[in-house]
Amino acid sequence: MTTISLVTGASRGLGRNTALSIARQGGDVILTYQSRAEEAQAVVADIEALGRKALAFRLDSGDIASFPAFAETLRGALRDTWQRDTFDHLVNNAGHGEFAPLADTTEAQFDRLVDVHFKGVFFLTSALLPLLADGGRIVNLSSGLTRLTFPGYAAYAAMKGAVEVMTRYMAKEFGSRGIAVNTVAPGAIETDFGGGAVRDNPDLNRTLAQMTALGRVGVADDIGPMIASLLSPGNRWVTGQRIEVSGGQAL
Numbered sequence: 001m002t003t004i005s006l007v008t009g010a011s012r013g014l015g016r017n018t019a020l021s022i023a024r025q026g027g028d029v030i031l032t033y034q035s036r037a038e039e040a041q042a043v044v045a046d047i048e049a050l051g052r053k054a055l056a057f058r059l060d061s062g063d064i065a066s067f068p069a070f071a072e073t074l075r076g077a078l079r080d081t082w083q084r085d086t087f088d089h090l091v092n093n094a095g096h097g098e099f100a101p102l103a104d105t106t107e108a109q110f111d112r113l114v115d116v117h118f119k120g121v122f123f124l125t126s127a128l129l130p131l132l133a134d135g136g137r138i139v140n141l142s143s144g145l146t147r148l149t150f151p152g153y154a155a156y157a158a159m160k161g162a163v164e165v166m167t168r169y170m171a172k173e174f175g176s177r178g179i180a181v182n183t184v185a186p187g188a189i190e191t192d193f194g195g196g197a198v199r200d201n202p203d204l205n206r207t208l209a210q211m212t213a214l215g216r217v218g219v220a221d222d223i224g225p226m227i228a229s230l231l232s233p234g235n236r237w238v239t240g241q242r243i244e245v246s247g248g249q250a251l
Helices: 013-024 037-049 064-082 107-131 154-177 193-200 202-210 224-230
Strands: 004-007 028-033 054-058 087-092 132-141 180-186 242-245
Touching (some): 013 087, 107 132, 193 202, 224 242
Parallel strands (some): 004 028, 028 054
């Protein structure tokens, strides 16, 4: 049976690459976006060009009150498009960057990070759990910044650290249903995340490349296929793990 994967924040960057990688492996995809509707529909078209089914829905991953209604929308889409009551994989990818020295981080910045990166993942997973198939998979996105420190990333990294702890509890609590839950922690990646700092700042790019065993910073194609492989049947016995995908950053 064809798998159905839900990837949040998949109109661009790592989410887009993950959605396309899943489709290339033969899976259907439901993706969410916050504001980039045209870009999300372009991803849908790319997936359909690969011969797979895809749908896109708007979701603000920091608006916890909207999650029950989103779950009902998802339930209807599964029934109408796939004639199913469940989906197989949840990839909690949606996120944003708020980067400032710890002493300069505002309460508003901090709260938005909590809402999107921690509360959002916690309560969206809870809301969608009744629709996730037994034997399914959850992948939560973290960051290499939970293992190493880089000035200006304290609040962001703290949220991702919370996600890593939460992942282990999810793995334990959902294990009775055969659901595997893991964290993928990318290193420095050339995308538009955080204003495209790694991609567009040559000095920062060079500094991070020099810290990396494989001699460069990552690109989206280094991450999406890895997440897709983690969802494959061959990785059914991997759960509760933090898997860093960084090319050997700061070894």
